[in-house]
């Protein structure tokens with residue numbers, strides 16, 4: 001089939017809504033020295049599904065959903081905090097999405113909800129972020145291997161496999177790696 005000479009795509013007039021743009025500017029003022037802000041991050045870019053063939057239902061739950069803002073560390077570019085901007089009407093009438101809450105808690109990534117407002121108190125926001133990050137750290141106790149055989153991946157909850165370091169200072173030594181590598185890069189040292 002011939003492609004039409006012009007595609008039926010047009011650039012959206014607004015990438016961020018006015019409320020999102022206003023909050024983005026405040027957020028940028030707060031974190032510009034330390035963190036990068038990614039708006040509108042699809043959940044499927046942030047999470048992967050363990051054993052995807054068995055867990056299609058769980059893939060569908062995150063498919064085409066996104067989180068409003070994701071903050072990344074400037075040095076490692078790893079996510080440190082996610083933010084959902086809630087609108088007053090929506091917050092009143094709709095119960096909070098428990099699935100989303102559980103998803104972030106289990107993935108040990110702090111998620112905070114900020115009510116969209118005409119103006120923001122940066123100190124209050126900073127306190128909210130700090131509290132969420134502290135809470136996640138408390139819950140983030142590393143799981144220990146249950147026995148001497150194969151440990152369970154702390155991220156995916158599936159059995160890890162014995163591998164050899166192919167390069168670097170530990171070349172030739174064994175370690176346990178996750179079956180979901182490279183999406184999951186958890187490792188456990190042998191004998192732990």
Ligand SMILES: [Zn+2]
Nearest residue numbers: 153156178184
């Ligand atoms: Zn894993």
